[in-house]
Amino acid sequence: MIITCPACDTRYTLADSAVGPQGRKVRCAQCGHMWWQSPQDEAAFPPDAVTEFHPVPPPSKAPAAKKSAPGKPPADPGARRRALVGWGSFVAVLLAIGAAGYFGRATVVRLWPPAALFYETVGLPVEPPGTGLQLQNVRSEQKAEDGKTALLVEGQILNVSEAARTVPALRVTALGADRQPLRNWTVEPVPPQILPGEIATFRDVQTDAAGVLEVMITFDGGR
Incomplete structure (x- = not known):
């Protein structure tokens, strides 16, 4: 869903579950204005928005695998091992990005202020610089x-x-x-x-x- 700050018209995109069926209080990261956001508010979808649906063509049938010719050498036994190592590296990169977003959220918000609303929505408020x-x-x-x-x-x-x-x-x-x-x-x-x-x-x-x-x-x- 899309919510719009009633004070400065800044728009944010949130999952419906972030607001909940009863609504919740939110704050604009751009101007600091706070308001009660209800999932039924018309501001969730601007009146001039148009949503288009396009049919998705069914997947084409993959050609039947050809049988290996007699005497063809077996598949490389190290290929599967390399694939597992590649997937492990990919998962490690995702975990590193997630950790950077969690522990470095103050820097993220400084570079992109609207991220403050996301962190506050998921229960990870960001302290202003110099707190304490x-x-x-x-x-x-x-x-x-x-x-x-x-x-x-x-x-x-x-x-x-x-x-x-x-x-x-x-x-x-x-x-x-x-x-x-x-x-x-x-x-x-x-x-x-x-x-x-x-x-x-x-x-x-x-x-x-x-x-x-x-x-x-x-x-x-x-x-």
Whole structure:
């Protein structure tokens, strides 16, 4: 079935079983709007949609296998073994892809935000980057270096949760007049993982920062 966000008209394709006969509450990964989705809602199928059915021709009969001529050498005994190895490799690749989608779902959602709705539907919600972490003692300073204006950005990240946390990269956006973005870049804090109550630090210097009046720092989640 196809569901459409009533706020931003973004469409998603879901299996009927994901909504269930009684309906359920869903959230738009694009704009964050939440609504109750019923399987009887007209929005499940847009009024201008046309579904066409095409007949499938019956499978043609395979020609009868010819009998092996007398004296023909038997089939290669290693062919079956190679086929089993090939199928095993195929299954291993599928399992690896599934594991990457499960453990790396934060990266998947960062690259393709609509995937958040799928993960939430199957009971695997994705925490926003920086969950359980808190920026503190952040400061920025402009100074002259070799005749150019350099921008220094530094601060700390505190783990305020009760579990070990991976520290995501930080995205720094330089703002100019009227808070217009001039450029952005990422900074890697150290260490990359901290225990409850521990602190990671970051420090970065950008040269040629003329025109920068303000900086905005957010968790990027690109690890």
